[in-house]
Amino acid sequence: TEDMQDSNHSNLFAELFQKYQNHDFRIRRDNFSYARAIGYITFFAFILRLILGVSYLNSYDTEWNIMWGVQLSDGFFSAHTHVKALDYPPLYLYPLYFVGKLIKSPAIGGYPPFRMLAIKFFPCLCDSLTCVALYSIARKKNKMIGLLAAALWAVNPATIFNCACWGQTDCVLMLLAALLMFAL
Numbered sequence: 716t717e718d719m720q721d722s723n724h725s726n727l728f729a730e731l732f733q734k735y736q737n738h739d740f741r742i743r744r745d746n747f748s749y750a751r752a753i754g755y756i757t758f759f760a761f762i763l764r765l766i767l768g769v770s771y772l773n774s775y776d777t778e779w780n781i782m783w784g785v786q787l788s789d790g791f792f793s794a795h796t797h798v799k800a801l802d803y804p805p806l807y808l809y810p811l812y813f814v815g816k817l818i819k820s821p822a823i824g825g826y827p828p829f830r831m832l833a834i835k836f837f838p839c840l841c842d843s844l845t846c847v848a849l850y851s852i853a854r855k856k857n858k859m860i861g862l863l864a865a866a867l868w869a870v871n872p873a874t875i876f877n878c879a880c881w882g883q884t885d886c887v888l889m890l891l892a893a894l895l896m897f898a899l
Contacts, residue, residue, distance in 0.1 A: 760869035784815030848893035
């Protein structure tokens, strides 16, 4: 069966090469996999943000989040009474709780790139998933416009800098706002 699969693949490649030589190599809209394309766009956006997030070490805003995450283990449900200067909405406290658990590990908390990965992971993930949300909203009008919206969000320097460099949690709120628009 493997020999049959290999011959099928070689026939397919030969057919595609022949079409390419005849200048008849086109992607037809009915054969285009939008789900795969949005998956690639989202994966690219996520990996790009993670690489930049780990590479860009900063302590300005991220140290507050790390401190809050570590202090959440002292009492999650009473966090607003004992965590110093906590001004985040309750929804983001759940990811911060897990970040605090990770940061307490010397292997993660003691190595700055892993520390940045821990605190920036959720913002980068949510910002990447916003590509899917934007595609889902725009595809109702036109699937290609949806892909364009997702691709533009994936390479938008402002959003990349916001989540990958600064680790801002408003990326989570942007995803929630996009999901709200999709629900409406």
